[in-house]
Amino acid sequence: MSAALESVLEATMGSLFRSEEMTLCQLFLQSEAAYACVSELGELGLVQFRDLNPDVNAFQRKFVNEVRRCDEMERKLRYLEKEIKKDGIPMLDTGENPEAPQPREMIDLEATFEKLENELREVNQNAEALKRNFLELTELKHILRKTQVFFDEQEHAGLNSTESMTRALISDDNIARQTALGPVQLGYVQPANRRAKYLSCVPCVRVYSFVAGVILRERIPAFERMLWRACRGNVFLRQAEIETPLEDPSTGDQVFKSVFIIFFQGDQLKTRVKKICEGFRATLYPCPEAPADRREMAMGVMTRIEDLNTVLGQTQDHRHRVLVAAAKNIKNWFIKVRKIKAIYHTLNLFNLDVTQKCLIAECWVPVLDIETIQQALRRGTERSGSSVPPILNRMETFEDPPTYNRTNKFTKGFQALIDAYGVASYREMNPAPYTIITFPFLFAVMFGDLGHGMLMFAFAAWMVLKEKPLAAQKTDNEIWNIFFGGRYIIFLMGLFSMYTGLIYNDVFSKSLNLFGSHWEIRNLTSKDVLDNGVLPINPTWDYVGHPYPFGMDPIWQLAENKIIFLNSYKMKISIIFGIIHMLFGVVVGLFNHLYFKRRLNIICEFIPQILFLIFLFFYMTILMFIKWIKYAAPHPINNPDVTTSSFCAPSVLITFINMVLFKSPEEKDTEGTKKNPCDPWMYGGQNGLQMLLVLVALLCIPWMLFAKPFMMMQERKKKHMQVRCKILNTHNTENGDLDGSGAVQAQGQVQGGHKEEEEDMAEVMIHQGIHTIEYVLGSVSHTASYLRLWALSLAHAQLSEVLWNMVLRNGLTQGGGLGGIILWALFAFWATMTVAILVLMEGLSAFLHTLRLHWVEFQSKFYLGQGYSFTPFSFEILLETAQATSEAAD
Known part of the structure; x- marks a missing residue:
């Protein structure tokens, strides 16, 4: 009975304070049952398979064809997903976790995906062709409209088309176009004194040819310069912008274009103009010369555009229906395909026996979960219909097993902090359980403020209470994911900071008067108090004699010597906490030596290490407590003895230095004649005991x-x-x-x-x-190094006080309606700076310093961190990784 109880305690406590006991197993599976068994193990997530074919190429393994089929199905699903996101259709995520389909169901899935892809590609091709046709008709409509406006402007002048073209070429407005290169000569230019005579001969001028088209708006300046240079100024260009953007059928982007018309004379110029238009990717359209023909063509274009709109709408509706139907199942399809691919990828790690009917695998499994794994294997065998049960044998090996620490949503964040430094060696003491308490406490010593801790606690409590809906809102915001992943760490840091804030009696740099002050101002008149804004506290006549019930007395907030007192107090508690923390680390190392039966390490390492630390540094903390207990402030009633007053209290630091240097304190005054009434020793026999402690420490x-x-x-x-x-x-x-x-x-x-x-x-x-x-x-x-606890605590308190005095205090001194507005503005600024600097920046600084104290000062005493993580074959982990990868790619 006792042996059974002892084994149970070892199993439960061992899994909490050190990694799980692992064993290497050999697994024999029938070929027809291997798929179902691996599927069950993937749902379980407790088995890490080893690759038994390290020298075999990935393309030469047994199930490489099945993996390729899964890759092809995944490609088709990604194509469907891209099209669904393009249309803004929401993809239904029910949170279901469907089981991996049987191998025979792969054919149905492939057929479904093939049908959807072909149908969607065909619809997209038809839609693209219709959109391209619609674009061409739209551009032609704008060409006919803009050119008609141009011809109408000339006809209002009383000229026919031929006359208008010719007059346009030689008129004062159109004979030259101003460009960046200067005036461009378009047509034959007559001298000023002969222009009137030339205009009188207009009917004798030849009719010019023209082409019309559409070009991107940003290409117009370069297009214009190229026409002038290539045609030597013998062309006339007129362009007008299309106000509404047009959709590019290839990319779906909205582009702005312009209509242009070019007049020229001769076939040589015509060929040159068309080549330039082709080089600038301008689209040319036929434009009749007669007004009646243009009107007739425009009517035909409008009719065709209306018909195209109807057909295009029906095509888009059909595409939308296909995508909506696919969006309902695409999440489950992704899960199924990824599970199938993971199973076949895992089967490629197995070996085939000589009969080709059995698959052999080797895997790491936790000893406590062997029975659960065997049950999963039996379920897989029953699903496959195989009559031969699987065989799971434990193997002996000299290889170091992987490290597996069971975690939950509370301990996961703390374990991540430890693993970031290094994964624990197999069965090594795990620092995470102790870090759950020591990490937020040491953080709170540096961040101690009730107000700031309350803000941090409220934010973490909100994340904890809204845990499920926030976790469902998956985002790729890295900063938010860090905060949400460490919500329980932030929760405890805020809670402990509230506690230390009460100890320091610090709330946004102010104090709480919960129990009333235990100091009284004596021998001072009200005029003395009013004339002195800040007074030093003298325990000789101000102290009542009763200690404050909890934390610091609020009167210290008003004292002139506040920093001097808090410096000494916080520095001493930093040293005390640091030495206790290091001693605890050395003691934890003892449990490692006992577990691994390293008797030599206990004798030659643990004992001298603990003696060295206790006889020197822990003794220094004992001196601090002796000083606090034995010596008190001089008081005429409560402490009339001068030898036990703070005046005679020896310095702990000087005492420690003299102890290491084997130096006795001076017992005479500066003149060397009269003995000092103060005793330089805190207790009897201190000198001999200190010499003994130093000698033993040096022998260590x-x-x-x-x-x-x-x-x-x-x-x-x-x-x-x-x-x-x-x-x-x-x-x-x-x-x-x-x-x-x-x-x-x-x-x-x-x-x-x-x-x-x-x-x-x-x-x-x-x-x-x-x-x-x-x-x-x-x-x-x-x-x-533990003095950083004192330094950051002091810096945080002073920064908080400076922010209060320089910002919010000025708003509180204002009165009236204007004072309310000023106070509102200053409070907003003070709150913003408090959250940004004191909570976020100071909190991050304290977090990093606490992390360093655990990684270097604490864990270096016992933690090797030379192991490797247990990475089981788990569908949950694989799906989360795939989801994160796809979100990062998007």
Whole structure:
């Protein structure tokens, strides 16, 4: 009974404080049942398969054709998804998780996707052809309309078409067009004194030919310059903008175009103009010269446009119906195809036995879940209809198993912080359970403010309460995903910050007067108080004598020596918390040594490390408590003894330095004649005890440096002697007596082994030296590193106070209606700066410093972090990864 209880406790507690126990298993599956069994294991997500075909090309594996078919189906689904998003059709996501289809259902899925793709492509091609035809007719409509306006303008002048063209070429308005290159001569230019005579001969001028078309609006200037240069100014161009944008049938973009008409004379110019139009991708359209023909063509164009609109609308309705039907199932189709692909990709990791009827796999599984995995295999066998049950055998291996730490939505964020530094070695103590408490607490020591902590707590509480709807709103905003993923970390950081804010009695740089102050201002008149804005607190006559019930007395907020007092207080508690944190890390390392049965590490590493840390640094914290308990502020009634007053209290830092240097404090005053009434020692026998502690701490350094290599060397010598005796006994037994060759051979074997041992011992000595130096020097630097708790706390409090005094305090001093408006504006600015600087920036700074204290100062005492993560075959993980990849691609 006790053994069973002990095993249960080991299983439950071990999974919490260290990674799961893993085992390597060999799996035998019948070929017809392999697909269904792997499908069940994928839904379970507790098996990590190994690749048994590392030397086989991906294109030469057994199920490569099935994987290609899945890739093709996934391509078709992505095409459908792109078309659905293009039309803005919502894709129904019911949250269902359909099972992986059977292999025979792949044919139906392929046929469905093929039909949808072909139908959609055909509809798109027809729609594109109709849109292109519609575009051409629309452009022709604008050409006929714009050219008709041009001809009408000339006819109002009393000229026919031929006369209007000729008059246009030589008139003052159209004979030259101003461009960026200067006046462009279009047509034959007459001198000014001969122009009137030339105009009188208009009926004798030849009729000019013309072409009309449409070009992109931004190409008009370059098109105009090219016509002038290529045709030597012997053409006339007139253009008009199309006001409404036109849709490009190829891309679907809205483009702006212009109508142009070009007049020229002769076939050579006609060929040149058409080539220029082709080079600028201008579209030319036939334009009749007679007004009646133009009107008739325009009527025909309008009729065809109306018919095209009707057909195009019907085509778009059919396309919309196809996409709406596909949008209802596309999410489930994606899940099914990705599951099928994952199953066949996993089957490619298996080996075939000699009969070609059985698949062999090797996988890492948690020991506690073997029964669950066997049940999943039995379900898969029943689904496939196979009569041969699968076989799961445990294997012995010297390979390091993967690290698997079970997490839930609460512990997942803290485990991610640890894994970011390094994945724990197999069965190594997991720092995550302790980090759940120590991380938000150390953060709160730096961020201690009731108001700011309340803002952080409220934001995290909102994310926790709205967890499900916020998780359903999947977004690719990286900053939001970080905040939401660490919502429980932020929740605890805000909660602990509220607690430390009460301890510091700090709320937006102000104090809470919950219990009333325990200080009284004596020997001062009201005039003294009013004349002095800030007064120093002197415990000799101001202190009542009763300690404040909880946290700091609110009177300190008004004291002139507030920073001096808080500096000493916060600096000491930072050192105390830091040393306790490091001691806890060393103790956690003891559990690693006990679990892995490293007796040598306990004797040669843990014991000297804990003694070194306790006898030096933990002793310093004990001195702080002794000083707090023994010495008090001088008071004529409560503490009349001068020797136990703060005046005679020795400095802990000076005492510690003198202790390390074996130096006794001076007991005489500066003149050396009269003995100082203050006792330099805090308790009796302090000098002898301190010398003993320092000597033991110094002895711990060579203990850490030489004890382990020496003991390892002794153990190896014993093994070496045992091997030598065994070899001698073997030769004596076989030959009756040891001959010379046997002795030489045995000696050679022993010398060869001894050489390898010397090389190993050199590595051990180097490693042990590095480890010792790192620990001894790190104990000093890490202790000083915890002073960041004091520094950031002081900086946060001062920054909060500066923001209050320089911003919001000015608004509170204003009165009247104008003062209300000023206060509203200043409060908005103060609230914005509070959230942006004090909550976000200061919070991020405190978070990073807390992370460093855990990674370097705490985890370096016991954590190796040289493992690799357990990555099981899980449909849930695969689908989340695929979804994130598709969102990133979009």
